[in-house]
Amino acid sequence: MRRVKRFAVMAVSAMLVSLVIPAGALAGGERHRLEFGSRPPMTDVKMKNVDGDSISISDVSGGRGTLVIFSCNACPWVKAWENRIAELGNTYSERGVGVIVINANDPDQVAEDRYEVMQERAQEKEFRFPYVVDSTSRVAAAFGATRTPEIFLFDGELRLVYHGAIDDNAKEPDKVESHYLREALEALLAGKPIEVRQTKALGCSIKFRNQA
């Protein structure tokens, strides 16, 4: 049934593409996008964690995979998914996946996204993985991240294997039909191909600092 629905979505999308012109011809449509199979950029940039230490993506990379989540404190979609972010992060970091959550938002634009609130949130939600500040927003820009939350999952050789959303229902966890990220993580750990590599969800735009 899910395959049928997915096919239907693809068919509708294909029909609708005839109504659009190529993205390249559209101003401001898309930032740089990380392609599947690419390595994560800026892996050695040190970012301040909620515990005060400075760590990089390289520091947390796991032998079985690395999960990078662009997130923040203020976005309602992040808040809706936050318990799932904590559960997935804690579960899979214990199973050998490196996990790092990155806040690239400019707190001058959204005060709730400041460092002190990150510390409170990480404690409240019992994050057992780093929640760090991308203090220039350049890491997010290099990933081509545009929204929060946005997921980038890399395999054990640091190749991008999944990009997109956590699941298909932010608001109602009990009504999730497709657990995109969990299924991708399970496939990765089982050494199987990831069936759905690219997903999307509405989210808050990242509040980039001006120099990013």
Next chain:
Amino acid sequence: MLACALALALAGCAGSEALEGGSDPPSGGKGSGLAAPVVLPATGPQILEAVRSPGARAVLVNVWATWCLPCREEFPDLVRLRREYAGRGLRLILVSGDFESELAEVQRFLEEEGVDFPSYIKTGKDMEFIEALHPEWSGALPATFIYDRKGTLRHFWQEKATYARFEKKVVELLEESPPRRGRGHGSKEGS
């Protein structure tokens, strides 16, 4: 059925104004105390049906949310744009990306901003909605899509914009000549 309702709703507002070269919509203004604005649930394909409903020279679709600060910041410019250009053929389609359970908050915001014409709230799965509007849209808000009179997407961005940017892109399309009868099929419009 819903698609028809959407098209009719639009034909009854921006569309008819465009056809008739209508004047400004009746302005409730901020905090006017008029009835709550009409907000219809719509999927991505239903929004595109509304885009293709005849009568507009340019159609601007803006996907926003009440809690989205940049959306709120650019919103008055969109309402102003409609006020200035609906009479010349602009159709403004506002689509809230809020959770449907937040409908009352959406209506409150629309009323505060003086929106006295029907608008929409996304329904259904995010991914289907996003892919329907544009395959390159990541889902970030705000997002703006501008279509020409034939319903072809001409401009798309997923960031806040200024009034000048909205106006420039819309006016370009409003000033384009309609395709000549019998020769227009498949012809490429200038950009």
